[in-house]
Amino acid sequence: MTDIKSLFEQLTTKLQQLEKLLATTQPVQALVSRIPAVLKGQEQAIINQIMPELVTDMLAMKLAAEAFKDIHIKHPFSQKSARRYVGMIHLHPEHQNSAKIISTIEQINTIKGAIEHAVVSENESRQARFSAIHDNCPGVMTVHLYRKIHCLENEYVKSVRFSWQRKDSLHQPDKIKLLGEITAEQERATPDNQLALIQLHQQIATTAEHQLRVRRPVKVQPAANIVKVTGLKTVTAPLPIIVVQKEPLETHAVADFIASHMRKQRSDKRKNVILGTFSGKTIEKTMA
Incomplete structure (x- = not known):
């Protein structure tokens, strides 16, 4: 050891x-x-x-x-x-x-x-x-x-500039496992919360596994955009x-982070349909 x-x-x-x-x-x-x-x-x-x-x-x-x-x-x-x-x-x-x-x-x-x-x-x-x-x-x-x-x-670093990364964690779930977790939660839920879980279960059940995505918010992180003669590299900082x-080399300090100043989404970004939320995560269906 x-x-x-x-x-x-x-x-x-x-x-x-x-x-x-x-x-x-x-x-x-x-x-x-x-x-x-x-x-x-x-x-x-x-x-x-x-x-x-x-x-x-x-x-x-x-x-x-x-x-x-x-x-x-x-x-x-x-x-x-x-x-x-x-x-x-x-x-x-x-x-x-x-x-x-x-x-x-x-x-x-x-x-x-x-x-x-x-x-x-x-x-x-x-x-x-x-x-x-x-x-x-x-x-x-x-x-x-x-x-x-x-x-x-x-x-040969030409510049180091700092920014705030605001990304979500997105992954494809195991459909059967996800349905099982929702069923277990449904059995524990109060009558007021059961309907939403039943509807979410039905929507997931009728969606192909390869179209399912689970989105989890990730806290904003500072990042460094390092420009060398060989190109740009972005690292967490x-x-x-x-x-x-x-x-x-050129540099400047990290700016204040203001949540309302959100970057606009690209117009060519693939749209997802939100099926519902579960355990603080958003369940989505990808569209072709």
């Missing part, structure tokens, strides 16, 4: 080393925004707006170090919603600390990957994985522990991105 506790101790040491390096490194440019954290019990609250808190230059370096070290549960914040720090730090490769920062980040990402692989591959059940993490990494927040630091070295290169 992998010694997860030892790996976690190594990770803690490396994160402390990275914090010291960032504190003594003057960036070419740096901007990092703290996204207000979700309070415990507010995970399902509707998000109408998000107002990021921006800092720049050496304050941004300090906040980035805080972001990378932020791997533990914190009161009074949610354990189910990740705390996020969105931004970009541009370092010159000839700065005396740049090579050390790159090397330390590589080691941090390697250790994080080793912990995740050990937990997943050596523990079959969800409970066993939970115990493996919390017995060896006390007080850790798993989603924070696993997330990697993006470090781009001499990749819960942590600051480090760019090490001589060439200048």
